[in-house]
Amino acid sequence: MIHGESYKPIIAEAAKMAVGEENIYERVFIFELLKDKNDPNAVAGAVGFSVREPKFYVFKAKAVLLATGGATLLFKPRSTGEAAGRTWYAIFDTGSGYYMGLKAGAMLTQFEHRFIPFRFKDGYGPVG
DSSP states (O other), X not given: OOOHHHHHHHHHHHHHHXXXXXXXXXXXXXXXXXXXXXXXXXXXXXXXXXXXXXXXXXXXXXXXXXOOOOBTTXXXXXXOGGGGGSGGXXXXXXXXXXXXXXXXXXXXXXXXXXXXXXXXXXXXSOOO
């Protein structure tokens, strides 16, 4: 059985084999989408910086997938102890993708929901 904590290394290994390790950039904070000068409704790349080194990146792309995650920490969870640090409360899901999409002119729909894990007696976790 594969648990949630195991997915990232498995997917990362498959990605490295598919596109080549030299084409994977890790620990780069993307903060701006670049519009296509020939098509005002298209995104042609992104701009970001390394969170570990003094480097600035400009990515040119034929297609851009905005997969930044949701905004899981809009409200403080009631979890305590070990449960407070579980992956379903990802600290990096800040809602930045909503901002970048809106700024680039995307029409965002069905964002009326937010993540609320249900609670049950003597347990924690996303259930139901």
